[in-house]
Amino acid sequence: MSDPRPASPLGGxxxxxxxxxxxxxxxAAxxxxxxxxxxxxADRRKVWLACDEHEKSxxxxxxxxxxxxEVVPVGQLTDADG
Structure with a gap:
C-alpha cells in the first residue's frame, strides 16, 4: 500500500x-x-531546521x-540540501 502523503523535497x-x-x-518553518x-x-549544503523562536539563534x-x-523557508529546500 502506498503512502498517501506527498513526497517531501528531501525524498520520501x-x-x-x-x-x-x-x-x-x-x-520548523x-x-x-x-x-x-x-x-x-564547497557544494555541500548542511541544514538545521528552525522554528520561528529559534531561527535567529x-x-x-x-x-x-x-x-x-542562507536562511530559507523549509518548503524551498531541494535535494541538494541535507
Missing part, C-alpha cells in the same frame, strides 16, 4: 519538520543552510563562525 513522504534547537520539538569549509566540499550561531549560506 512529507513529514513534520522538527526544530534542530536543543530540546525544541516545535515544527525555516531552514538554516550552512557549510563548514574545513569539513565539507541558530542562524547567528553558524554566521558567527562564517558558515552561514
Amino acid at each position: 513522504p512529507e513529514v513534520d519538520h522538527v526544530c534542530s534547537a536543543k530540546g525544541c520539538r516545535a515544527t 525555516h531552514a538554516v543552510v550552512w557549510n563548514n569549509p574545513k569539513l565539507h566540499t 541558530l542562524a547567528d550561531f553558524v554566521a558567527l563562525r562564517g558558515f552561514l549560506i
Whole structure:
C-alpha cells in the first residue's frame, strides 16, 4: 500500500519538520543552510531546521563562525540540501 502523503523535497513522504534547537520539538518553518569549509566540499549544503523562536539563534550561531549560506523557508529546500 502506498503512502498517501506527498513526497517531501528531501525524498520520501512529507513529514513534520522538527526544530534542530536543543530540546525544541516545535515544527520548523525555516531552514538554516550552512557549510563548514574545513569539513565539507564547497557544494555541500548542511541544514538545521528552525522554528520561528529559534531561527535567529541558530542562524547567528553558524554566521558567527562564517558558515552561514542562507536562511530559507523549509518548503524551498531541494535535494541538494541535507
